[in-house]
Amino acid sequence: NALSNARKYGTGVTVEFAIEYTEPKLVVQVTNDANPPKQAQLIAKHGSDATRLLHNRGECGGKHSTNLGGQAMRDVARILRGTVSLHLHPTTSRLCLEVEAPRSVEVESSETPLVYFIDDEPTMRMVYDSWVRQPSPLNHESRVFPPPDLTLEETDEAMRGFASTVIAARPRPSAVVLDQNLRSQVRRRENATTGTELAAALRSSGYKGTIIIRSANVSSKVVQEYLAAGADAVMQKDESRERLLQLIGEARGHIPAITDVAG
The missing domain is CATH 3.40.50.2300 (Response regulator)
Known part of the structure; x- marks a missing residue:
């Protein structure tokens, strides 16, 4: 969803997808190039921290957007005790999802407890x-x-x-x-x-x-x-x-x- 939005709302020139894992933190970032004049308007309207846009519903191509992608990311962040953020920069937009993701390691479960x-x-x-x-x-x-x-x-x-x-x-x-x-x-x-x-x-x-x-x-x-x-x-x-x-x-x-x- 994030990659799709990056292509849809960005310039389409560059989309970067990055994953960093340091147990138990998993950080996923999607960064896309932005059109500077349009980006300046967005920053003027919403500020550089535009995370609240993930909560908004609005008009998109003449149709009412339910912002299901934003809802899904917020749900993931809530369930996995993390955060999701959207930041606007003069030439780029960056979406970041940071969650708790400990490795799945089963405990010793034999009849003789360890x-x-x-x-x-x-x-x-x-x-x-x-x-x-x-x-x-x-x-x-x-x-x-x-x-x-x-x-x-x-x-x-x-x-x-x-x-x-x-x-x-x-x-x-x-x-x-x-x-x-x-x-x-x-x-x-x-x-x-x-x-x-x-x-x-x-x-x-x-x-x-x-x-x-x-x-x-x-x-x-x-x-x-x-x-x-x-x-x-x-x-x-x-x-x-x-x-x-x-x-x-x-x-x-x-x-x-x-x-x-x-x-």
């Missing part, structure tokens, strides 16, 4: 290490974060960058367990980040796996905040690995058979 854990407390990470140590009902590629061999500054950075680590993982974990208060190792009275911040970042990046926030505070009000941030479930600090498997199964829509595993 789980990433993150916690700021070494003791809790030791517990998680025992949960993933094989033989285990968890996938052998399950991991515990942050790694133990980092400096204090690197540990903080690893916690803040956990969502990016999950999104970049191949295969992508089918579930993540997030400590709510991830204390900075540099400034111990502050959080480096929180489980709700990580949950929101994961969902906005297109993560479709199970998100579980683990917290000592499980009041109904706080739990609603966790769920609103993108979590599927909440675990108390003293709950077991079997409870984790149950929550993952419920989030997937089935209850897994839980078998005790030696070790």
Whole structure:
């Protein structure tokens, strides 16, 4: 539609079509040469930002235009959480559509869930290490974060960058367990980040796996905040690995058979 309009309303000499993708942003631009005198009139009437023309209906060749193309582009932008714009320059017109388009990467969906854990407390990470140590009902590629061999500054950075680590993982974990208060190792009275911040970042990046926030505070009000941030479930600090498997199964829509595993 954009190319057709560029040929229809431009000079017909040059039409440029460009696509740029930097996950998760997809930018599509169509630029066409314009007749300078006519373009000057349009700019005088509508300004250089003529995006509102995509909303207008008007006369076109004696027929009433429904502007279905503009409607379609606005719908795409709305559905994909993006924007569409039309800018007029003295010798060119440029239509730009920018949308959220994360790569379609399926999470690991085997019966042995692949789980990433993150916690700021070494003791809790030791517990998680025992949960993933094989033989285990968890996938052998399950991991515990942050790694133990980092400096204090690197540990903080690893916690803040956990969502990016999950999104970049191949295969992508089918579930993540997030400590709510991830204390900075540099400034111990502050959080480096929180489980709700990580949950929101994961969902906005297109993560479709199970998100579980683990917290000592499980009041109904706080739990609603966790769920609103993108979590599927909440675990108390003293709950077991079997409870984790149950929550993952419920989030997937089935209850897994839980078998005790030696070790």
